Amino acid sequence: MSSQIPTRIEAGVVVGFAFTLTVDGEIIDQAESSEPFLYLHGHSNVIPGLEKELAGMKPNESKSFVVQPEDGYGEVDPDSILHLSRTEFPDDIPLEPGLELEMRDEDHEIIYATIVSTTKTMVKLDFNHPLAGKELHFEVTILDLQAASPEELDHGHVHHHAEHNG
Ligand code: ZN
Numbered sequence: 001m002s003s004q005i006p007t008r009i010e011a012g013v014v015v016g017f018a019f020t021l022t023v024d025g026e027i028i029d030q031a032e033s034s035e036p037f038l039y040l041h042g043h044s045n046v047i048p049g050l051e052k053e054l055a056g057m058k059p060n061e062s063k064s065f066v067v068q069p070e071d072g073y074g075e076v077d078p079d080s081i082l083h084l085s086r087t088e089f090p091d092d093i094p095l096e097p098g099l100e101l102e103m104r105d106e107d108h109e110i111i112y113a114t115i116v117s118t119t120k121t122m123v124k125l126d127f128n129h130p131l132a133g134k135e136l137h138f139e140v141t142i143l144d145l146q147a148a149s150p151e152e153l154d155h156g157h158v159h160h161h162a163e164h165n166g
Contacts, residue, residue, distance in 0.1 A: 006145040009057050011042025014158055016144035017054070022137040036143045043156040047072050050138065057142045067136040076133040081116065081126050088123075095123055100130075 006013045016036035021029040031037040039045040041054065049071030057063065069075050089095060099115045116124040152159055 004147060006147055007058060009041050009054050009142065009145065012148050012153055013041045014146040014148050014152065015039055015041050015054065015142065016146075017140050017142050019138055019140045022139075023131065023134050033141065033143055038158045038160070040148055040152055040156065040158050045157055047136075049136070053138070054140065054142070057140075059142050059145055062139070062141040064137070064139045067138065069133050069135070072134065072136045073129040073131040074133075076128050080128045081124065083122050083124050086118075086121055086123055101125070 009015055016038050018031050018033040018036055019029075020027055041051065044051070046054075047067065049067030052071065053063065053065045053067070086095065093099075093101070095115060095118050097115050097117050101113050101115065103111050103113055105111050111127060112129075113125040113127045114130065116126050118124065149159070
């Protein structure tokens with residue numbers, strides 16, 4: 001296998017970068033340079049707009065950019081806001097607006113929903129991603145590029161140290 005260190009971000013490169021993500025003027029996520037975020041480029045491990053902007057960047061390069069919803073977490077889908085009867089929820093869940101719930105869809109996949117409002121009998125739930133419809137303001141600094149291992153390329157994601165659950 002080739003262990004050459006990549007000089008720019010392209011498919012098959014493990015990228016380590018620091019970032020700040022600001023939405024509606026509020027920092028909602030970040031990775032410091034001491035603990036960079038790692039991902040495998042070209043395998044849809046990150047949102048499309050981020051992958052597009054990072055492509056071609058080199059170590060130590062910094063950049064600020066805005067990702068629109070269509071390249072981020074999508075637009076808000078009105079069909080993903082549903083009303084369910086309170087009887088569909090276990091008694092011990094405090095059904096209050098703002099509460100995020102972990103649920104399972106018909107394929108038993110985990111999906112997330114946020115309670116919008118409640119009445120005596122009904123619960124209004126939003127199944128949209130919390131960042132749907134949002135402009136994502138990124139500041140990034142590329143720190144470290146490595147060639148992915150054959151196993152990482154095969155799995156399509158980065159392997160962290162000895163831990164592996166994918
Ligand atoms: Zn894996």
